Amino acid sequence: MIALNDIHFRYKKKKQLFENLNLSLQPGFIYGLLGKNGAGKSSLLKLISGLLYPDSGECRVFGYDASARKPAMLQDIYLVPEEFNLPPISLATFVNINSVFYSKFSHNQLQAYLAEFELQEEDKLSTLSYGQKKKFLIAFGLATNARLLILDEPTNGLDIPSKSQFRKIMAASLDEDKIIVISTHQVRDLENLIDNIVVLEHGNIIFNQNIAAISERLAFEYNLAGIPEGEVLYAEELQGRKAGIVKNLSGQDSRVDLELLFNGIIKNAPVINEQFAKLNYEY
Amino acid sequence: MEFKENQAIYLQIANRFFENILKGKWASGDKIPSIRDMAVEFEVNPNTTMRTFNYLQEKGIIYNKRGIGYFLADDGLEKTIALKKEQFIEEDLPVFFKTMQLLGLSFEDLKAYFSKYSGASV
Numbered sequence: 001m002i003a004l005n006d007i008h009f010r011y012k013k014k015k016q017l018f019e020n021l022n023l024s025l026q027p028g029f030i031y032g033l034l035g036k037n038g039a040g041k042s043s044l045l046k047l048i049s050g051l052l053y054p055d056s057g058e059c060r061v062f063g064y065d066a067s068a069r070k071p072a073m074l075q076d077i078y079l080v081p082e083e084f085n086l087p088p089i090s091l092a093t094f095v096n097i098n099s100v101f102y103s104k105f106s107h108n109q110l111q112a113y114l115a116e117f118e119l120q121e122e123d124k125l126s127t128l129s130y131g132q133k134k135k136f137l138i139a140f141g142l143a144t145n146a147r148l149l150i151l152d153e154p155t156n157g158l159d160i161p162s163k164s165q166f167r168k169i170m171a172a173s174l175d176e177d178k179i180i181v182i183s184t185h186q187v188r189d190l191e192n193l194i195d196n197i198v199v200l201e202h203g204n205i206i207f208n209q210n211i212a213a214i215s216e217r218l219a220f221e222y223n224l225a226g227i228p229e230g231e232v233l234y235a236e237e238l239q240g241r242k243a244g245i246v247k248n249l250s251g252q253d254s255r256v257d258l259e260l261l262f263n264g265i266i267k268n269a270p271v272i273n274e275q276f277a278k279l280n281y282e283y
Numbered sequence: 284m285e286f287k288e289n290q291a292i293y294l295q296i297a298n299r300f301f302e303n304i305l306k307g308k309w310a311s312g313d314k315i316p317s318i319r320d321m322a323v324e325f326e327v328n329p330n331t332t333m334r335t336f337n338y339l340q341e342k343g344i345i346y347n348k349r350g351i352g353y354f355l356a357d358d359g360l361e362k363t364i365a366l367k368k369e370q371f372i373e374e375d376l377p378v379f380f381k382t383m384q385l386l387g388l389s390f391e392d393l394k395a396y397f398s399k400y401s402g403a404s405v
Contacts, residue, residue, distance in 0.1 A: 256291075
C-alpha cells in the first residue's frame with residue numbers, strides 16, 4: 001500500500017504546489033490520475049517514486065519512506081515517464097544492464113510483451129520511433145514485476161493496434177498485489193481500464209472515487225432534453241445537443257464517460273462530490 | 284469491443300455472455316473462460332469482469348468450482364431466457380409500444396409484418 005501523509009511541497013522560487021496532500025493507494029487496482037496541464041500530476045508521481053522530496057510530510061511506499069530510496073523499495077517500483085532519453089544501445093543490452101536491479105524480473109514475460117508489441121531485441125533504441133520506445137519501456141516495466149507500476153501518458157505515441165495491445169497487456173498483468181497508476185489526458189484510450197479516478201487541480205485532490213461508486217451515483221447523458229433541471233449536475237454543448245452528468249436515479253449502474261466526468265469535476269467538483277456524501281458502496 | 288450503450292460496462296459484458304448462452308456457444312456444465320481471459324478479450328479492468336461474474340453468479344447462471352473456474356449452470360439457459368424475457372418486457376416493449384402509438388400502427392398491422400418476417404426468416 002502507498003500512503004501520502006500531509007505532504008507539503010514547492011519547487012524553488014515557485015508558489016506552493018502541495019499543501020496537506022493526503023492520498024492512499026491500495027493494491028489490486030488501477031488508478032487513473034487526471035488533471036489539467038500543470039495540475040501537479042507528474043510531481044505527485046515523482047514524490048511517490050522518491051524522485052522528489054516533500055518539504056514536510058511523508059510518502060510511504062510498501063512500508064518504506066519513499067525519500068529514503070531504499071533498494072528494497074526501488075526494485076518494487078517502475079516508472080515509465082512521459083519523456084525520456086534512451087542510450088544508443090540495443091534493446092537486449094539495455095535489458096542486460098537494467099534488469100539486474102529488479103529481483104522479480106522475468107525474461108520470459110519480456111519476450112512475450114516484445115513479441116506482442118512487435119519489437120526486435122537486436123534493434124538499437126536510438127533507431128526506434130517515440131511510440132516504439134514507449135512500448136519497449138512499458139514491456140520492460142511490466143517484466144520487472146514491480147508491485148508499483150507508474151505510467152505517465154502511456155498511450156501517447158502509440159498507434160491504434162498498439163493501444164489495443166496495451167489494454168490487453170494491462171488487463172492481463174493486474175493482480176491483487178499490484179498498484180498501477182496511470183496519469184493521462186487520453187481518457188478515451190483507458191476509460192475501461194481504470195477503476196479509481198483521482199483528479200488533481202492546483203495541487204489539490206478534488207475527486208477520488210471508485211468507478212463502481214461513480215456508475216451507481218452518476219449517469220452520463222448525451223441528450224439532456226426533457227431531464228428535470230434539478231437532476232442535472234453538469235451540462236455541456238456536444239455537437240449541437242446538450243450532454244452532461246445527471247443524478248443516477250434509475251437504480252441501474254451507468255456507463256461512466258470519463259471525459260464528461262472530468263469536465264464536470266473541473267467545472268464544479270463540490271456538486272459532483274455531493275453525490276458521494278452518503279456513500280455506502282462496497283467494492 | 285466498443286461499449287456504446289448507457290449501461291455499465293460489466294452489464295454490457297454480461298449481455299455478451301447471454302448472447303453466447305442463447306446462441307448455444309456455451310452449453311450447460313461447460314467451463315467458461317476465466318475472469319482474466321475475459322478482461323483481456325474485452326480490454327477492460329479485471330475488476331470489471333469480476334463484477335460481471337459476480338452478477339451472473341447471483342442470478343444463478345454460472346457457478347464457481349473453487350480453484351477450477353466458472354461453469355455454466357445446468358439450468359443456465361432457462362435462467363438466461365427468463366432474465367432476458369423479463370428485460371425485454373420491462374425495457375424494450377414499452378419503447379416499442381410507444382413508437383407504435385406514435386406511428387398509429389395497430390396489432391393487425393403488426394401481425395402482417397410479423398408473419399412476413401417469420402415467413403422470410405424460416
